[in-house]
Amino acid sequence: MQKTGLLLFxxxxxxxxxxxxxxxxxxxxxxxxxxxxxxxxDFLARFITEYAPEQVACCWDDAWRPSWRVALIPSYKxxxxxHGEVEIVPDELRLQIPLIRQVLAAAxxxxxxxxxxxxxxVIGTLASGVExxxxxxGDRDLFQLVDDDRDCRxxxxxxxxxxxxxxxxxxxxxKYAVSARGYVDFAVLxxxxxxxxxxxxxxxxxxxxxLVGEFGSVEQIVAAAQDGRLSPALSRRVSAAIDYLGPAxxxxxxxxxxxxxxxxxxxxxxxxxxxxxxxxSAELNLGSSANRLLAALAAAxxxx
Numbered sequence: 001m002q003k004t005g006l007l008l009f010x011x012x013x014x015x016x017x018x019x020x021x022x023x024x025x026x027x028x029x030x031x032x033x034x035x036x037x038x039x040x041x042d043f044l045a046r047f048i049t050e051y052a053p054e055q056v057a058c059c060w061d062d063a064w065r066p067s068w069r070v071a072l073i074p075s076y077k078x079x080x081x082x083h084g085e086v087e088i089v090p091d092e093l094r095l096q097i098p099l100i101r102q103v104l105a106a107a108x109x110x111x112x113x114x115x116x117x118x119x120x121x122v123i124g125t126l127a128s129g130v131e132x133x134x135x136x137x138g139d140r141d142l143f144q145l146v147d148d149d150r151d152c153r154x155x156x157x158x159x160x161x162x163x164x165x166x167x168x169x170x171x172x173x174x175k176y177a178v179s180a181r182g183y184v185d186f187a188v189l190x191x192x193x194x195x196x197x198x199x200x201x202x203x204x205x206x207x208x209x210x211l212v213g214e215f216g217s218v219e220q221i222v223a224a225a226q227d228g229r230l231s232p233a234l235s236r237r238v239s240a241a242i243d244y245l246g247p248a249x250x251x252x253x254x255x256x257x258x259x260x261x262x263x264x265x266x267x268x269x270x271x272x273x274x275x276x277x278x279x280x281s282a283e284l285n286l287g288s289s290a291n292r293l294l295a296a297l298a299a300a301x302x303x304x
Contacts, residue, residue, distance in 0.1 A: 005132030006265070007053035008123045011111070012061050013138045015040045015100055017157065019093045028284045033092040037099050038289040043136075043161050044109070045292040048267070051134050051155075052300045055265035058104055059122040060113035067116055072247035075196040103280050107293060108272030110265050114258045124254035126263070127152055136164075141187065141195075143167055144254060146180035177209040185218045188248045197248055200241040207234075218245050269301045270294075 018039025026035040048056065064087050065077045082088045089097075104111050112122050120142060127133045127145055133152040135142055142154050146167055154167040165171065169179050178186045189208035191199020203211070211234075215221045222245060224230050225238035238245075271277040271294070281290040 002051050003132075004051040004053040004134045005055065006127065006130050006134070007047060007051055007056045008126055008133065008135045009044065009047070009056070009058045010119050010123060010135070010137035010139055010142065011040070011058045011100075012064070012119060014043050014136065014157070015097070016093070017138060017161070018043060019090070019096070021160075024092065026285070030283075032095060032099075032284075034096065034099070034284045034286065036093055036096040037103060037284060038286055040100060041103070041286065041289040041293045045289070045296040046161060047134075047136050047155065048293075048296040048300050053134070053267055056267050057110045057112045057122075057126055057263065057265050059119040059126070060111050061119045062113035063116045064118060066118060066121075069251045073197065073244075073251050075198070076251055078196050080196075099280075099284060103277070103284070103286070103290075106271055106273045106277035106280055107297070108268030108270070110263060112260060112263055112265075114260060117255065117258055121255035121258055122260065124256040125258040125260055126265075128256040140192075141252060141254065143172060144180055144183040144187075144252075146172065146183075176205065178212050182212040182216065184249060184252050185216075185221070186212045187252050188218055188245060189221075197251070198244070200237055200245070202233075202237045218249050267300045268297055270297075 015036045019036035022035040022039035024033055024035050026033070026038050028034050044058075065081070069076050080088050101111060112126065113119070114122055120139060123135055123137075123142060124145055127135065130152070131150050133150065134155050135145060135153070136155045136157065138157045140156075140158075145152060146154055146169060148169050156165045156167050159165065172178060172180055172183065176183075176186060186208050188197070189200050189203050189211060190205050191197045211221050215224050221238060222242060225235040228235070230238065277290070280286065
């Protein structure tokens with residue numbers, strides 16, 4: 001068990017992973033699928049047990065595709081839109097999202113969101129200036145929040161929850177040859193098709209890392225392209241992407257200034273609403289998943 005000051009969950013990242021990774025045969029008494037609910041509870045229990053936080057928050061996408069990001073880069077997550085601004089989500093998962101909210105509320109775990117903001121921005125704001133933070137996510141954009149001086153790490157579940165990796169600056173240097181400080185510029189140059197960010201045509205990860213390592217920022221790379229410090233081919237590629245680079249940097253940068261107000265993030269010693277938690281556990285057949293979460297919360301608070 002590792003002691004942690006603040007444990008932040010990128011909730012949607014985890015319940016999507018649970019939905020696709022936990023058998024769909026897990027059902028409530030009325031036949032409703034509950035694999036995402038149960039899988040998420042198991043994930044929360046695992047990380048709370050292993051990292052023994054003093055505070056915890058389940059961070060929420062109040063806006064999965066914020067209007068201000070779309071205004072900057074219209075292609076941002078555009079491929080995930082069904083009708084209007086509705087995200088493409090499997091029906092059996094969509095039905096479970098309100099159930100997840102109900103279970104988390106009954107358990108007493110803080111669910112934190114903010115208007116026109118993604119969970120990433122909530123995480124960035126809650127983590128800002130705090131010592132001893134662990135961020136659980138499958139989203140690489142949150143690597144920019146790594147800060148060795150404040151002991152802020154990302155617990156990256158890209159290879160699975162059981163095989164999660166603790167991302168610090170040494171990990172980033174080994175994986176991408178950039179630091180957390182340079183990660184946003186690196187990501188902007190490389191692009192991310194999963195978010196609808198094209199990157200700079202002809203510049204892949206290795207070249208992006210080399211440019212960030214040599215010049216430090218997108219602004220300095222553009223300046224180098226304009227004054228002849230880049231090769232003619234690279235200068236042409238960067239110059240052709242100037243209209244993309246500035247807005248993309250703002251889109252990729254996680255906000256750290258949301259007006260979240262005072263949040264009660266202390267790990268609950270018991271469910272906030274024991275009767276409701278018991279009712280939901282029975283009706284949704286949460287079984288061992290609910291028990292594991294309660295045991296994790298009890299262990300974390302007992303270790304204070």
